[in-house]
Amino acid sequence: MGAKKGGKPEDAAEDMPHVPLKAILLADSFTTKFWPITLECPKVLLPLVNTRMIDYTLAWLESANVEEVFVFCCSHSKQIISYLDKSKWVKQPNFSVTTIESLNCISAGDALRLIYERNVINGDFILISGDTVSNMVLKQALDEHKERRQKDNNAVMTMVIKQSKPSQITRQTRLGTDELFMVINPTTKQLLYYEDKSDNLKGNLTLDKSFLAENTSISVHNDKQDCYIDICSEEVLSLFTDNFDYQHLRRHFVKGLLVDDIMGYKIFTHEIHSDYAARIDNFRSYDSISKDIIQRWTYPFVPDVQFSTSNSANLERHGIYRASEISQSYSANIGRFTYIGKGSSIGGRTIILNSVIGEGCKIGDDVFIEGCYIWNNVTIEDGCKLKHAILCDGVVMKSESVLEPGVILSYNVVVGQGFVVPPYSKASLLPQPVQQDSDEELEYADNNSGIIPITDTLENGNIGLKLELSDLGIGGRGFIWSISEVDHEEEWRHSVAPIPESKLIELTQTAFDNLEINVQEDNVLPVLDEQESGDESDDEIRDEYQIFEKEIEATFLRGVHEKVKEDHIILEVNSLRLSYNLALENCASALFYSMMKLALDTPHNSPANLVKNVNDVVSCWGKLLKPYLQGIDDEIEVLMKFEEMCLENGNEYAPVFVQILHLLYDKDIIQEEAILKWADEREDADESDKVFVKQSEKFIQWLNEASEEED
Known part of the structure; x- marks a missing residue:
């Protein structure tokens, strides 16, 4: 029987080969924001509410019907490959995870150029980093992208965005990110302009006359959050290959395409509303997203619906999660929104509030813990006090020691008896590198293990390391890294500690200032459609x-x-x-x-x-x-x-x-x-x-x- 008029044969759809949906997952963050921790362990393997970051990303990709994931890893690549080889992801039906290793890439651009050379992508793909948590339904965004591609081959990318806290103060409180300005066509959702305050943008947005003449209907936003989930056509990879100055995904690639008048490539946006999506960019967003997970905004990716049975936990009243084999004194007090990991013990009269405790931790008597992230096999002796801090695996706090807000203790650091670690301090067994590369894209120690042997460093007199050992008290062990005056001024912005009162007032005053839109040759003004002119339904x-x-x-x-x-x-x-x-x-x-x-x-x-x-x-x-x-x-x-x-x-x-x-x-x-x-x-x-x-x-x-x- 022939085809219907104007149509295709009835069995044509069955004859079309199945094209699996693929994803590129960047397991390198290419930044130094999680130093000194990431000198020893890759960021994607850090625990997020007692589950590795990369597991959240892979679980979402699987739920979104992605069939093939290519995990690019460079720094600490051996650790990542070893973890994935032993994980459940290699055994999932209809879901394959393949690692691509390189020891020479120093940016996301380098990674995508290498993937292009491997010729593993032959159609639309999802581009995401391994520190992203989401539960969004991908189908609608994917369908929109494909429909646009059918009409316009230059529509090479769709960025997922989300309504954000629309003021500077609340954005800083939540994720610690720079204020982001976007200009979007309200009808087509095409992205026309992208800028954040890291590029010396100080509250003023300047739009060129020619830009406004070419775009008669625009919507200016500083209330959108970039989710760093991109739906890309395969041309994106070739664009990186053709332009070696594209290193950073947003600062170079996105902004480069937006100002390129010759090729005419276009980027569009897809805004999610009730779904969740966020990237762990710094310690503050680590804190905020951890709280979101515990408070179940990320369902089904929550502690009691885990990715493996070994670290699952039961949900109790007041948002308290408990894993198995916990030993807790009758007089201990566990507060709201707290997670206690498997095999941990808690002593008498100890108070734990709004915190995550890892597996195998030993917490003594009369300890006070608030707003902290304590990873695995940590020992906290009697009488210690700690607020809004991160303690990595193997850390020991001897009796009566104190952590002031914002402290980061890297692996196996020991805080001496009665010692008070100052606010925002970062301590590590690794000496602090003196000469850090000015390029934000770099985050490297040793590519294989990430561990710099202290003995070799001291003996060889490596000029790239700082050798001033800061005493962590009686029986203490580790270096306290110094903070430059510039970094110290900004340390509160990315910290797990609450924003200082003086900074909160400063942010509030800034938030009261209206956004100025300056037009060069100001005889031309943007023409807004009815919705943008204020006639809201x-x-x-x-x-x-x-x-x-x-x-x-x-x-x-x-x-x-x-x-x-x-x-x-x-x-x-x-x-x-x-x-x-x-x-x-x-x-x-x-x-x-x-x-x-x-x-x-x-x-x-x-x-x-x-x-x-x-x-x-x-x-x-x-x-x-x-x-x-x-x-x-x-x-x-x-x-x-x-x-x-x-x-x-x-x-x-x-x-x-x-x-x-x-x-x-x-x-x-x-x-x-x-x-x-x-x-x-x-x-x-x-x-x-x-x-x-x-x-x-x-x-x-x-x-x-x-x-x-x-x-």
Whole structure:
């Protein structure tokens, strides 16, 4: 039987050969941001909530139906190859992992040129680094890329982006990355401009007259996060081969293509919303993404749904994860969002909060640990105190020693008895290299093992190493690396420690400044389409407020779990309000919603216990609402928000509305005048809108009578 008119034979699809989807995974970060740790172990093999970073990336690629992965490794290549050879990934059906090794590449550009020479890519492929965590559904982005390719062969790349914290202060708090500016065509999603502050961009974005003349409809963003997940055509590899000055994927390749008028190649964007994707670029993003994993934003890639049974953990109340064979004293206190690894022991009266403990760790009595990442086989003796630090495998802290916030202890370092390690210090058994290459792309020690023998170094007098041994106290062992004045000024930006108060205020003031868009020869201005000119639909405004509300909730919960000062939370909320251009009342209702949700999520077994939870939360955090309740109307907005919560399906607040209203009145959150005005406004409303006013009749009557007595 012949084909239908205008179509292909019915069995044509069956005759087409299957083309497997491939991925290139760069197992080298080509940076020094994780020194001194990465002098001994490759970044992709570092534990992230007790699972290797590369396992998250490979697990996502497998879930996205990628069939062949080519892992490029250079620094510490033997460690990576050995790990993968013993991993479960070599045994997965329909999923092959092949390593490509080179000891000479010094950049991502060099890696892609070598892969091109191997001729292993013959179609579209995914380009990703082995320090990326994602759970996004890839199909839609892939389909969009293929559809564009059919219409335009110059559409060589699709970058995955995500709505980010739209202000500098919250971005620095979350990922420690530089502020990123993108210009995107709002209709086609083509990327037109890409710049970050690392390129000396200081709050001003300058667009050339010719650029604006060629692009009559543009959308300027500083609220997008680059996920570093790219869908590429095979031409991308040949472009690197043709241009040897392309070293960095973004700074050289992306920006190079955007300004190249001759070849006409195009890059497009695909924005994800509910999905998760982020790259571990520095210690701060390591901290943030670890918290996201523990709080299950990355589901199904979470601790209780692990990649192997050997390190799986059980989820308990309050976000606590416990692996097997743990020995814990009855008097020890394990706080919220904490992971305790297999075979670890915890002594009496020890407190562990918001931390990850690896396998085989020995923690003594009267130890205080907060916001730390303690890897495998670490020993912490009695009376130690440590906050917001990273301790690599084999570290020993002798009794009564202290780690100030931001400390990094590399492998097998020993901190002496009673010794206090200063803030932001980095200690290693390896001496500090004196002469570091100025190129950001380099991260190399010994290519085979990564370990520089200290004895050989000292005997040979290698001029590239610093030999000043800093005493780590009685019985201590290791070098404390010095920090230059320039690096010290920026150390807080990439640290696992909370941002210092002085820097937080500085960031907030910067966030208040409006972004300036300067046009060279300013007689030409961008012509924006209706959406960009401010005529947003009701749905778009509603969606934006929902995003704002989620941002406020995340900010509030971080403040609760990390015990952030109220003033710091208010600074972040103010920054978000300015970024979204919303009113004070929006902040009040969003914060109130976050508090009530926290009380609802806190375990309770009766309505009375729920009211007690609300009382505890409001007593502790109610002061956050005060700056945003400037008048009666603001307080009424909070009451209306509470009504909305009570009307949600299955919400437990409806039966206790009156009790909580009375509590808010007693705590001076809602004033008498606001409650009476709220009741008056409901007088002529439909019966369905008067449910909670009727429920509160006796309380409202009491307020009226009290008011009359005062008069």
